Amino acid sequence: MTTTIGVLAVQGDVREHVAALERAGATARPVRRPEELAVVDGLVIPGGESTTMDKLVRAFGLYEPLRTRLAAGMPAYGSCAGMIMLAERIADGRADQQTLGGLDVTVRRNAFGRQVDSFEADLAVPVLGEPPLHAVFIRAPWVEDHGPDVEVLASVEVDGASHPVFVRQGAVLATSFHPEVTGDERVHALFVEMTAAASASAAVIG
Template structure:
C-alpha cells in the first residue's frame, strides 16, 4: 500500500532533496509544475530556494491563485526556508517592488526574509524540536525567522531567541533545511500529518 501522494513544487530550489526525503518517509512523491499536477496531490512541499523567484514562477505558471485556494481549503503543506517565507501571511523585507516574495497565507505568521544574514552567515545548530525524539541538526542558509505567530500557531523550535519551526493545523514550516541532513524525522512528521487527515 503506497503512502499519500505528496507533491514537491518544482519551479526553483532544492526539489530533488525533498523528493528523496519524502520517499524515504513513506510518501508517494511527485513533482508539481502545472495546475493539473497540483490538483492531483494530497499535500505539497514548497522547497528552499529563492522566495522572490518562486513567487514570480508561481505567477508565470498560473499556480499562485490555485495554490492559495487549495491552502485555504485545507491542503496540507510543508515549507522549508523559502517555503516558510511563502507560507506566511506577512513577509518582511519581501524584496524589490514588482519582484517581491508573495505570501500564500498558509500559516498566520510574520516572517522576515534573510533574517539570519547573507550566504556567508549560514550556520548549523542542534535544536530542540517539539514532536521529534531528540534534537534536530538544523542547517540554516540565508534563513528566515518568524517574528509573529497567530493564536492558532504552534511554535515547534527555536534557534536562540528566534522561532524557526511552526505548525498550524496541517501546515508545517521550518526556517532550516532538514532535507539536506539525512535526518528524515521532519519529513516523517509531515507525512504522518497528511495521513492523519
Template sequence: MSPIIGVLALQGDVREHLQLLAELGALARPVRRPEELDDLDGIVFPGGESTTIDKLSRAFEVREPLVARLRDGLPAYGSCAGMILLADRVVDGRPDQQTFGGIDMTVRRNAFGRQVHSFEGDIELTGIDGGPLRAVFIRAPWVEEVGEGVEVLGRVEQGEAAGRIVAVRQGALLATSFHPEVTGDDRVHRAFVEMVRERS
C-alpha cells in the same frame, strides 16, 4: 495507501525533498502546473529564493489554484523559502512579493544575514522525538511574531539569535527556517507525512 505528496518544482532544492518523501513511503512527485495539484494529499515548498518562486508560480499559473487548495485544507510543509511562502506577512520582502499564505505569522527574509552567515545548530523541536535536530540555516528567515492559532515548535538556542522562532505549525501547515532535507535526518519529513496521512 501511500499519500501523494507534491514538491513545488519551480526553483530550489526540489530533488532532496522528493528523495526523502519517497524513502518515507509517499508517492512523491514534482509540481509545476495547476493540473498537477488535483489529486495531491500534501505539498512541500522547498528552500530556494522566495521571490523567484513567487514570480514563477504566477508565470506557470499555479499560484491561484495552489492558494485555493491551501485554503481548502491541503497540508503543506515549507522549509526556508517555503516558510516565507506560507507566511501571511513578510518583512524585508520586495514591494511586489506575494506569498501563498496560510500561517498567521510575520517572517523576516534573510534574517540571519547573507550566504556567508549560514550556519548549523542543534534545535529541539516540539513533537519530534529522538533528541535535538541538526539544523542548517542558509540565508534563512525567522519568525518575528505569530498569531494565536500558531504553535511554536522550535527556537534558536545559541548565539545572537537565541530565542528566535524557527519552526511553527498551524493546523495542516508546517514550516521551518532551516533545511532538514540536507542533513539526512528525516524526522521533520516523517512528521509531515504523518500529518498528511491523518488528513487523508
C-alpha cells in the same frame, strides 16, 4: 492507502525533498502545473529565492490554484523560502512580493544574514523526540511574530532573544532550515503523518 505528496518544482531542492519524502513512506512527485497539483494530498514548498519563486509560481499558472487548495485545507510544508511563501506577512520583503498564505506569521527574510552567515545548529524539538535535530540554515528567515493558533516547535537564540524557526498551524508546517540535506527524515515523516491524517479525515467526512 499511499499518501501522495507533491514538491513544488519551480526552484530549489526538489530532488532532495522528493527523496526524503519517499524514505519517509510517501509517494512523492514534482509539481509544475495545476493539473499535477490537483492530484496530490499535500505539498512541500522547498527553499530557493522567495521573490523569484513568487514570479515563477505565477508564470506556471500555479498562484491561484495554490491559494485555493491551501485555503481549502491542503496540508503544506515550507522550508526556508517555502516558509516565506506560506507566511501571511513578510518583514523586509519587496514591495511587489506576495505570498500564498496559510500560516498566521510574520516572517523576516534573511534574518540571520546573507549566504556567508549560513550556519548549523542542533535543535531541541520535543515533538520529534531524541536526538536533537541537526539543522542547516542558509540565508534563513525566522518568525518575527505569530498568531495564537501557531505552535512553535523549535527556536534559536540570537543575542539573548528567542526566534521561532519551526512552526505548525493546523495542517501547515514550516521550517527556517533545510532538513532535506541532512539525511534525518523526521521532519518529512511528521509531514507525511500530518498529510495522511488530513486525508483520512477528509475521507470520513466525504
